[in-house]
Amino acid sequence: MPEETQNRAAEDPIRYNPTEIEPRWQAQWDADASLYAAEDEATSKKPKYYVLEMLPYPSGKLHMGHVRNYSIGDALARYQWMRGYNVLHPMGWDSFGLPAENAAIKNNIPPREWTLSNIAEMRTQMRRMGLSYDWAQREVTTCLPDYYKWNQWFFLRMYEKGLAYRKQSKVNWCPQCATVLANEQVVGGYCWRHDDQLVEQRDLEQWFFRITDYVDELLDGIDKLDGWPDKVRTMQRNWIGRSEGAEITFKVKDCTDGMAITVFTTRIDTIFGATSIQLAPEHPIVKHWASFDDTLRPQVEEMVAQQKAAKEADAFGNIEKHGVPTGREAINPFTGEALPIWVANYILADYGTGAIMSVPAHDERDYEFAGKYNLPIKRVIAPNVDTDDLALPYVAEEESVLIDSGEWTGEAVLEAQEKMAAHAEAKGFGKAKTTFRLKDWGVSRQRYWGTPIPMIYCDGCGIVPVPDEQLPVLLPEKIEITQTNGSPLSQVPEFLNVTCPKCGGKGRRETDTMDTFVDSSWYFYRYTDAKNANAPFDSAKANYWFPIDQYIGGVEHAILHLIYSRYWTKVMRDLGLIKNDEPATRLFTQGMVIKNGAKMSKSKGNIVSPDDMIAKYGSDATRMYALFAAPPDKDLEWQEEGVAGISRFLARVYRLTTKYAPEIAAHFAEEKKTGEALLAGLSTEGMNLLRKLHQTVAKITQDFSGRWHFNTCIASIMILVNEIAANEQAMDNGLVPIDTRAEVFRTLTLLLAPFAPFLAQELWAQMGQTGQVFRASWPIADEELAKEDEIEIPVQVNGKLVNVVRVAAGSEEEMIKAAAHEDEKVAARIAGKTVVKQIYVPGKLVNIVVK
RNA sequence: GCCCGGAUGGUGAAAUCGGCAGACACAGCGGACUUAAAAUCCGCAGACCUUAAACGGUCGUGGGGGUUCAAGUCCCCCUCCGGGCACCA
Helix, strand or coil: CCHHHHHHHHHCCCCCCHHHHHHHHHHHHHHCCCCCCCCCCCCCCCCEEEEEECCCCCCCCCCHHHHHHHHHHHHHHHHHHHCCCEEECCCEECCCCHHHHHHHHHHCCCHHHHHHHHHHHHHHHHHHCCCCCCHHHHCEECCCHHHHHHHHHHHHHHHHCCCEEEEEEEEEEECCCCEEECHHHEECCEECCCCCCECEEEEEEEEEECHHHHHHHHHHHHHHCCECCHHHHHHHHHHHCEEEEEEEEEEECCCCCCCEEEEEECCHHHHHHCCEEEECCCCHHHHHHHHCCCCHHHHHHHHHHHHHHHHHCCCHHHCCCCEEEEEEEEECCCCCCEEEEEEECCCCCCCCCCEEEECHHHCHHHHHHHHHHCCCCCCCEECCCCCCCCCCCCCCCCCCEECCCHHHCCCEHHHHHHHHHHHHHHHCCEEEEEEECCCCEECEECCCCCCECCEEEECCCEEEECCHHHCCCCCCCCCCCCCCCCCHHHHCHHHHEEECCCCCCEEEECCCEECCCCHHHHHHHHHHHCCCCCCCCCHHHHHHHCCECEEEEEHHHCCHHHHHHHHHHHHHHHCCCCCCCCCECEEEEECCEEECCEECCCCCCCCCCHHHHHHHHCHHHHHHHHHHCCCCCCCEECCHHHHHHHHHHHHHHHHHHHHHHHHHHHHHHCCCCCHHHHHCCCCHHHHHHHHHHHHHHHHHHHHHHCCCCHHHHHHHHHHHHHHHHHCHHHHHCCCCCHHHHHHHHHHHHHHHCCCCHHHHHHHHHHCCCCCCHHHCCCCCCCHHHHCCCEEEEEEEECCEEEEEEEEECCCCHHHHHHHHHHCHHHHHHHCCCCEEEEEEECCCEEEEEEC
16 A cells, blocks of 8 residues: 555544554553453353464464464454353463474574564564453463473373383484474475475384373264364374274294294184285394394395385385295194295284285285285185176175185174184184274474473483472573484583482483473363463363363364374373363364465465554454455465455445444433334334344354354345445435434444454444443344345246245245236246146245146 | 365355355446545446347356256266375285
């Protein structure tokens, strides 16, 4: 906007000027620390409502994704206040993590300083947006000791319960981050932070949380999360990856020391068709054999290397199947047959038992492998109807039956699976077994900017937990950040060297820090009691507020954050801290913000800065556009012209409302007519306005409680404002009395309050209303007033629209049909034809079928 | 390969239970106001055919089939786009 225009706009008293209105109200709101405070849980008589948006990483600047996320949550929070709920609406900072260390290296700023100044900047932006967070009582900053102390406290509790443990394991290693990554942080074989960095596999001693102890509950609980999007529920099910089957032990033939191989299979019913055993190259027994077999060893080593390379390149599915016979055989416990044992490059050591029985006749992959090495193929499953020309491999259907399978011949596959597993268990060579894809949660990170793991290594006592009274284990402030030599903390002697709490001897601290997903797994509980110095939170408070009524965030957290926080909730429940099983009743995942068809990103150069938008059009217009341009669950294409359009709409509302505000203010100062008195002798124009008003109230109220299509909510407010503008003359010349005008504008302001809080507040005040508009009562739609007294009925002939007839609302079917037949166009269309039948949908349509 | 979404004018979209396809906006075009512009206000606006214009007609929700008096919406098949899982035994 040219400067000149802007200046002139500022001088015009009638013109909507968000750059004047918004800072004025923001100053007042900022000065009132209790403005958005929730009522005390012990005394509040209102029903509670906990609305939460995912806390951001404080990168320094809000982006449009944030704006969208918070606009949704803020509209909901304000709406619920107006509906009379006791609303908890907090915000915090997911403020540990690698970018702070990268910034420290790049700009030579300590991570803490960098992070805290980013937080200050982003908090300012959020306040400028007018977001209704309780900063004074609830703000949570995960990188500060008053928060991470409780991460450590939880770690100790989990250690006591055996839920935190240490083991050597293969880990994902990003050379650029110089740290371990969780599986979830590996995207297609690449680091989630470095698109071009392949992740390597390394062996390290790591701390793990036993999430697998809760895997059944995590999976089964998904069924009950009916307030969560199906998409997220499906993603979590896939991620957990339950697979039901059986473990069967095959004895190795001619082996005196009882050596045996246990395979995992989901198809125990096909065991009579097994023609070989396939082992992962890293299977312990393979290692053992290779150690003294000079022919086998190099081949196995090659396969191990190949698997590792393929995994790192995320191309495991692409490697060509290849195997080597070990020259040994295993005994099928069901048949007594000896089956050759092979080592194969497509078998994973860390899934199931690292060993399979190969049934070529009924498994695609086994069929391919058997074909390549001329292994026998033996059919043991048939469709219910006997066929001779069955194409192999034949994967069983529900009604398939077993053939050539001893005493199980003729059984249906599903029954056979159960019975054969039971048989194996009874005979002691197997059992039914469920396997999961989900692994325990590796939480060690060789980084500085995270929660120190509160453990000490003592030469005499071994692993010693830091006693509670010594918490928090503080991160040292003075530190040089490097990206080599493992953990930065190991370079700090004051941190590293410690007295063993058990024996008083010399000990050394754990120098790894915790995965930042620990921080975000329970932060929303801390909001309920953010200043508690003696406990992570007061259980009574958490039990009042939990579960979260509505959680809102990006779908990119569907697996990582949302599984970990579900897990943490169950752990806290079992520690007796809370009563709820799940953190959030309802979850909403908003769509991405797109510009020119691509997700906004620095690399694409299609970033639109919220600051620029707000400076140009104001917070209200920016927020409202984010809600108007698309339904909140879909992707949103950012078009600046659209923001300008919303700004024009708000200007229209401002001009119309302020025009009548003084007389409305005077009117409210006097006695106010209500109900019948308001309607007595009201003009058509007045009735039309009230009707549209109540229709709008009904629509928005319904949408808030259901499908959240705020785009159509805002459209309906636009329709209302168009109707008001169309009646401006009628209002000016007295056709619409002051009572009605006051009612219309006051209600319009209430309807705007969740979407455009600054403007609504300004108009509220100009109309002489006191207090905060978002604490006023949400209007109640009057069904009678909202009813149309004349309705349009489309009339079809043979299903094609011919004309629309107007009839009085509530007209009888016969009257409406008669009106349809009287219509000239309809009459012309059916003239000379026989009416076969007539369809009448009450209040909707008439369809006359003719021949 | 399996499992979820999605595809509607020039653009973002609407149509909530099978009942007027394109609400509400954006961009565009025409007009009013203005010396002029901006702002504002009013009007037009799916495509095609017909017409001087209007009236009128036909087609139209990714493609093909089906159910129905009636389909963007339900069923079957297919294409493309997005997301998740994947030699997972």
